[in-house]
Amino acid sequence: MWGSVGLNTQTLKNGLKKYGRSGIITYLGLSSMVTTGFYIAIQRNVDVKKLVGLEDEPEGEPSMLQKLLLGPGSHLVLAIMCSKACIPIKLPVAMALTPYVQRLEQRFLQRAVQQATKSPQH
Numbered sequence: 001m002w003g004s005v006g007l008n009t010q011t012l013k014n015g016l017k018k019y020g021r022s023g024i025i026t027y028l029g030l031s032s033m034v035t036t037g038f039y040i041a042i043q044r045n046v047d048v049k050k051l052v053g054l055e056d057e058p059e060g061e062p063s064m065l066q067k068l069l070l071g072p073g074s075h076l077v078l079a080i081m082c083s084k085a086c087i088p089i090k091l092p093v094a095m096a097l098t099p100y101v102q103r104l105e106q107r108f109l110q111r112a113v114q115q116a117t118k119s120p121q122h
Contacts, residue, residue: 011095012091015095015098019098019099019102022098022101022102022105023094023095023098023102025101025105026097026098026101027094030090030093030094030097034090035080035082035083038078038079039075039076039079042075042082
């Protein structure tokens with residue numbers, strides 16, 4: 001599965017070892033943005049029944065799948081499912097963004113240290 005997007009387990013382990021916290025922050029931030037985007041798109045009147053191929057049943061109790069996908073909180077469930085389906089896309093993007101995020105994080109930390117050491121003397 002990962003071979004199709006150019007990633008393997010060793011590449012992910014090396015990236016995590018090299019970038020650590022920055023890699024995790026990048027992936028979680030990207031994942032939350034993708035999930036939020038899907039949630040907004042689904043909430044904007046997307047026909048969920050048509051999207052997943054469900055038909056109205058005039059009689060009987062709705063199935064568990066229908067209750068999950070069409071009941072209260074279904075937009076969030078669908079957004080999370082769509083986000084999970086995009087993991088093969090999100091991982092390479094996160095790996096590509098991580099070095100930039102790490103540099104940005106280091107700049108912010110350096111500025112914070114410089115400002116802390118420049119405290120005014122009385």
